[in-house]
Amino acid sequence: MNKILLVDIGGTSIRSAYCDDSISELLEVKQELILNSSEVNEILSNLINSEDKKISNLIISVAGPKINNSIQMTNRDYSLDSENLKSKYNLENVFLLNDWEAIAYSSAYISSQDAKIIKKGNHFNSTSLFIGPGTGLGASILVNDKTVLTTELGNTNLAIDALLKNYNLQNEFSDINNLEDVLSGSGLSKIYNHLHKVDISSEEIFELARNGNQAPIDIISAFIKTLANVLSDLSLTYLPGKSIYIVGGLGRALMEFIDQEEFNKMFLFGKSKNHFEILNSIEISIVTKKHMALYGNLNYFNLIQKGLI
Numbered sequence: 410m411n412k413i414l415l416v417d418i419g420g421t422s423i424r425s426a427y428c429d430d431s432i433s434e435l436l437e438v439k440q441e442l443i444l445n446s447s448e449v450n451e452i453l454s455n456l457i458n459s460e461d462k463k464i465s466n467l468i469i470s471v472a473g474p475k476i477n478n479s480i481q482m483t484n485r486d487y488s489l490d491s492e493n494l495k496s497k498y499n500l501e502n503v504f505l506l507n508d509w510e511a512i513a514y515s516s517a518y519i520s521s522q523d524a525k526i527i528k529k530g531n532h533f534n535s536t537s538l539f540i541g542p543g544t545g546l547g548a549s550i551l552v553n554d555k556t557v558l559t560t561e562l563g564n565t566n567l568a569i570d571a572l573l574k575n576y577n578l579q580n581e582f583s584d585i586n587n588l589e590d591v592l593s594g595s596g597l598s599k600i601y602n603h604l605h606k607v608d609i610s611s612e613e614i615f616e617l618a619r620n621g622n623q624a625p626i627d628i629i630s631a632f633i634k635t636l637a638n639v640l641s642d643l644s645l646t647y648l649p650g651k652s653i654y655i656v657g658g659l660g661r662a663l664m665e666f667i668d669q670e671e672f673n674k675m676f677l678f679g680k681s682k683n684h685f686e687i688l689n690s691i692e693i694s695i696v697t698k699k700h701m702a703l704y705g706n707l708n709y710f711n712l713i714q715k716g717l718i
Contacts, residue, residue, distance in 0.1 A: 412462045413710060416453065416469040417508060417702035418443075420484040420544050423452050426703050427462060433711065435703055446487040457498050465501040467494065468706040470511035472545070474561055480505060483564075484545065504709060509549035511705035512656055513539050513557040518708065523698040524654065527669050528676060530692030534650035538643060541657035542636065546589035546596075550647055555718050562643075563589035572638060575631045576600050592635050594659050601628055615662050629666050636663075637675035644691050645684060653693040660695050 413428040415435065422442050426435035441452055457464050471489055473482040481488040491505040506514075516537060540548040546563030564587050570580045572591045582603060590596045594611035602608055605624055609617075618625035640653060655663075677688055698704075712718045 412464050413466045413468065413707070414456055414462075414464045415703045415706040416456065416467065417511065417700075417706065418449060418469065418471045418482070418489075419508065420472055420482070423449065424700060424703055425456050426700070428707055433707065435700065435707070438700055438703065446485055449485075449487055454498075457500075464498070466504075466710065467498070467500050467502070468504045468506070468710045469494070470506040470508045470702045470706055472508045472547075475505065475507045475510070475559070478505060480507065504706075504713065506706065506709060507549075507559045508702050509539065509541070509547040510557045510559045511702040511709065512541065512547070513537070513549040513551040513559075513705065514708045514712070515656075515701040515705035516551055516554060516654075516708075518701075518704040519654065519696060519698065524694035524696050525664060526692060526694045527655075527664075527667055528673050528691070528693040530652070531690045532651050532692070533690050534648065536647060536649050537651045538640075538647055538649035538653045539656055540640070540643070540653065541655065542589075542593045542596075542632075542659050543657040544594055546593045548643070550649070555712060563587060563593065568638075568642070572635050575634045575638070576604065576628065577631075578603060588639070592632070592639060597628065597632055601625075604628065611659060618666065626666075629663070633663060633667055633672065634675050637672055638678070640693065641676045641678075641680060641688060644688055645680075648687070649691060651692075653691060655693070655695045656701050657696075658699075661697060664695050664697075 415426045415428060417424040422440050424440045426438040428436060443449055471480040471482060472484065473480045478492055479488060479490040489505060491503040495503040535553045537551045548560045548562040550558040566587050569591060573580050584599060590599060597611045597614060598609060601614055614625045614628065618629050677685060680688060
């Protein structure tokens with residue numbers, strides 16, 4: 410039986426899974442770290458040319474903006490082109506997606522058991538916002554379960570000065586330029602270093618906070634406030650009346666630190682009374698399920714096969 414290969418290439422790792430033509434579940438899910446761009450070619454080739462698989466279809470999501478059939482990665486000197494991959498490996502189909510395009514398509518695989526609601530709401534349209542503060546900051550919009558609008562939200566620089574005040578910082582640093590510098594795992598490390606002169610990873614910051622250390626607790630609280638502020642502005646920008654989904658490992662790590670009542674106050678803070686009804690109606694959840702880009706790749710392929718997109 411022919412296999413479908415699902416691949417998600419991020420800045421630091423490649424996640425992959427196989428799927429049979431007749432099955433809608435991920436098989437043999439694995440994650441491999443990548444240290445340099447040449448490793449991407451090697452890992453991808455090994456996955457496609459696996460001796461016990463006959464790959465006919467490749468669906469691949471990549472961290473970078475998609476222009477026509479190509480993606481140049483944002484944080485790595487590496488690019489992919491779907492037609493080149495199709496020809497090189499003699500595949501029937503190659504579909505190339507932006508990573509957050511794939512994550513939006515994963516909506517079909519999010520059940521009530523896969524998402525923890527941190528702000529209740531009332532659905533008023535069919536638009537969902539997906540956002541993920543991870544290594545960087547990604548976001549996308551899903552309309553009617555099949556139309557995806559991707560963004561480069563993390564590379565915007567609106568409201569940076571205001572958001573830095575959440576951390577008791579002024580914008581005087583040459584390495585804080587974009588939204589992901591104040592709302593991502595790498596940004597969290599960067600800001601911690603500016604505040605405490607210690608080079609530490611976001612994972613270490615969360616671990617210290619779990620152990621009761623006050624400085625990490627304070628910076629995570631500021632991060633949550635920043636997230637609430639940004640989601641509030643995005644809610645008025647895109648009107649995601651179906652839901653907002655926070656996706657990724659950092660989002661899952663935030664769950665134990667979020668006070669839902671306080672989060673709701675920060676989400677509404679500074680907005681006019683005329684917009685309270687809209688903002689109160691927006692539901693926000695943290696997705697607890699892993700490998701969402703791979704699930705999105707699979708759903709995209711299924712929609713293509715059914716002629717729905």
